Each structure stands twice: as C-alpha cells, then as structure tokens.
Amino acid sequence: MITLIAAAGENNELGKDNDLLWHLPDDFKRFKKITSHHFIIMGRKTFESFPNPLPNRVHIVITRDRKYGNVGAEVVHSLEEAIEKATSKKDIFVIGGGEIYKLAMDVADKIELTRVHGTFEDADTFFPEFSEDEWKLISEEKHGKDEKHKYAFTYETWVRK
Template identity: 70%
Template sequence: MITMIAAAGENNELGKNNDLLWHLPDDFKRFKQLTTGHHIIMGRKTFESFPKPLPNRTHIIITRNKDYKKEGAIVVQTLEDAFNIAKDDPKPYIIGGGEIYKIGLPFAQKIELTRVHETFKDADTFFPEFSNEKWELISEEEHPKDEKHKYSFTYETWVRK
C-alpha cells in the first residue's frame, strides 16, 4: 500500500526554501514511528534537507540528474523505478517534496496528513489538492498547541475510495 505522508498548512503549504514552516516535535515522532523499517521515496531536495539519512529506513531519491549519487541512498530517475525498488515493502512512503507528492498522488492508496491549523503566506511548496469524491477521511486526532507546539494540528488518515 503506497502511502503519502506530509504535514501541510490550511492552504496545503508544505515549506519554504526547502525547509518546514513549523516545528512540531510530536509530528516528527509520529513520522518516525510510521516510516521506520520502510522505504521512503523523496525528491533530491527533500533528501538534501536532512542533516543525514534517517535511521532504519531505505532512502530512495528521485532526480533527473543521472550522475547524482548519495551514500546511504538509492538514486533513481522515475517514480516507477522507485516503486519497483520498494515492491517487496508492504508500505512504502512518499515523503515529498511538492513535485513528488504531485506525481505520486495518482498511485497512493493512503495519505497520512498532519493538517497544521494556520496559514503561511510565504510558502513556496504545496501539497497537491485531493478531493473528498476520491478520498475518505477514516480517522482524525486533534493536537492542541502547547509549550512545544506553536500551532494546533490534526493527524488525518485518508484512504482512496
């Protein structure tokens, strides 16, 4: 089951200048818990935004640059190649960025979306629009803002109808 996992603002904002617009420690913990032990599929810029490869996950980087190589990651040129490498993983995750989410949406069966309850005017990357006609919200878990979280957010799990 191909799953997209993301955190997005009220207007689907993902980030700016290859960085997140917020710091939500509990969302990071959830991301780690869900993706550990699985293949994570991402674009080059998303991979380069990490200080180092994330532990206990197989990193698959999609880039048009045929000469791109990174220790600790598998580099491919297409989403189809990424899916082929992850074919034995029952739950590979597409983790971004915006362009990879856009091309991955037609293939995804599930979306784990952290909806950050704020709008961010200076975002330059966005999660793709998806419709309630094709997707069903099967669970929601609200998280209020607190001393560690500047914004309230909701964990939403969507499945393709």
Template identity: 60%
Template sequence: MIILVAAAAENDALGKDGNLLWHLPDDFKHFKSLTSGHYIIMGRKTFETFPKPLPNRKHLIITRNVNYEAPDGCIVVNSLEAALKLSQAQEEVFVIGGGEIYSEALPFADKIELTRVHHAFEADAFFPELDLTVWELLSEVMHPADEKHQYSFTFQTWIRK
C-alpha cells in the same frame, strides 16, 4: 500499499526555500513511528534537507541528475516509477515529499497520513488538493498548540474510496 506522509498547512503549504514552516516535535515522532523500518521515497531536494539519512529506513531518492551521488544505503533513481518498481515487494512504502513528488505519487497512493497544521503560511511548495470524491477521511486526532507546539494540528488518515 503506497502511503503519502505529509504535514501541510490549511492552505496546503509544505515549505518555503527548502525549509519547513513550523517545528512540531510530536509530528516528528509520528513520522518516525510510521516510517521506521520501511522504504521512503523522496525527491532530491527533500533528501538534502536532512542532516544525514534517517535511521532504520531505506531511502529512494528521485533526481533528474544522473550523476547524483547519495550516501551509502541510499538508492538514487530517475523517476517515481523506478522508485515504485524497486519497492514493489514491500508491504508498505512511504512517499515523503516534496510537493512535486506528492503530486506525481497521488494517483498511485492507497492511503495518506496527513498532519494538517491549523494555520496558513506563505510557501513555495504545496501538497496537492485532495479530491473528496476519491479520498475518504478515516480518522483524525487533534493536538492543541502548547509550549512545544506553536500551532495546533490534526493527524488525519485518508483512504482511497
């Protein structure tokens, strides 16, 4: 099963200048619980936003740079297709960004774990618009803004119809 995991604003904004636009600790915990123990597929720019590889996950990094060197334990590939082929034996594989990778992976995805941040932001990276004739909302859990979360957000699970 190929699962996209993303946090996107009401206007589908993901980030700007290589940075997230919000700090939501409960979303980080949710991401960790979903992806721990699994393969995660990401673009090089997304990978480079991490201070180090995320623990307890196998990183597949997509880049056009054939000379790109990633830390030990990470696998560098030159296409989404190569990443999917390397991870095909896995029961669940998580695509974690960025915007270009989400757009490329959407046609292959079986499920989307989307954190919808209830605010609109100026951004340069966006999550692709979901075609509601293809995707069905399975569940959602609302989290209000509080002292640790400047914005309210909703964990949504979408499945392909």
C-alpha cells in the same frame, strides 16, 4: 501499500526554501514511528534537507540528474523506478517534496496528513489538492497548541475510495 505522508498548512503549504514552516515535535515522533523499517521515497531536495539519512529506513531518491549517485540512498530517475526498487513486503511512504507528492497522488492508496492549523503566506512548496470524491477520511486526532507546539494540528488518515 503506497502512502503519502506530509504535514501541510490550511492552504496545503509544506515549506519554504527547502525547510518546514513549523516545528512540531509530536508530529516528528509520529512520522518516525510510521515510517521506520519501511521504504521512503523522496525528491533530491528533500533528501538533501536532512543532515544525515534517517535511521531504520531505506531511502529512495528521485532526481533528473543522471550523475547524482552514491549518497547513502538508492538513486532513481522516475517514480515508477522508485516503486520498483521498493518491491517487498514493507510499505512505501512518499515523503516529499511537492512535485513528488503530485507525481505519486495517482498511485497512492493512503494519505497520512498532519493538517497544521495556520496559514503561511511565504510558502513556496505545496501539497497537491485532493478530492473527497476520491478520498475518504477514516480517522482524525486533534492536537492543540502547547508549550512545545506553536500551532494546533490534526492527524488525518485518508484512504482511496
């Protein structure tokens, strides 16, 4: 199963300058729980935004740079190559950025989307649009603002129809 996992604002905003636009500790915990012990596929910029590789996950980094290597992750040069590297009984999670999500949208089986209830005009990276004609919302869990979360958000799980 190939799952896109992301947190996006009301207008599909993902981030700015290779960083998130919000801090949602409960979403980080959920991301860790869902992706641990699985393959995570990402672009080079997303990988480089981490201070260290994320524990208990196999990192597969897609880059056009043929000289990019030995970085604590498997390095590939296409989405197809990334998926081939991830062949096992473990699930595959695509974790960004925007261009990688676009590439993976056609092959994804599921979307785990944290919809952040806010708009972020200075965003420079976006989650791709997707149609309810192709995707069905199967669960949602609302989370309000609180002392640790500046924005309300909803966990949404979508599956391909």
